[in-house]
Amino acid sequence: GNSVTQMEGPVTLSEEAFLTINCTYTATGYPSLFWYVQYPGEGLQLLLKATKADDKGSNKGFEATYRKETTSFHLEKGSVQVSDSAVYFCALTFTSGTYKYIFGTGTRLKVLA
């Protein structure tokens, strides 16, 4: 079946450190891939997305590249800030069928000043 696997957290970094959060997926077909961010006590917000192989999504200094050969969509940021502390979810969906999303379990990021 279809699934998304994220690295377990929490991830604790110092301000200005480099961030990588790993995400791999299993899918029958060619999904669209997403990263969402959730701040404490809030709903999820879209961070970035990619709809086909080799696409790079980017937003607010975060980037992720759709790698079909490794079925991965790792999230990266060159220099994190305290305000980036949140939970990050990797997700996939398809352009046909029921359009249901499949979410990873989330990775909590804590950035220390």
Place this chain on the structure above:
Amino acid sequence: DGGITQSPKYLFRKEGQNVTLSCEQNLNHDAMYWYRQDPGQGLRLIYYSQIVNDFQKGDIAEGYSVSREKKESFPLTVTSAQKNPTAFYLCASDRGQSNEQFFGPGTRLTVL
């Protein structure tokens, strides 16, 4: 401003009582979803609806019910049959076809 509203933000109920969580969107989206989030876990799909007057069970529908009488509204009822209802509930909507999902702020339900 367009968006999704959920009310109330915090809800307390006694065990054995049914409770209804509200979700309203003014984004003109056809599809709406209900998710449950437990501490340290991802989102699990309860119900979803792709069109008015139609909805489908998600992965954990037991003990929940929904209705979709209007495009803008997708209320979720947590019934007494739900064995462990205390959780954070998120409503979402989208235009379908792999488009971005928009989320409401969530309702935290605590059953005493």
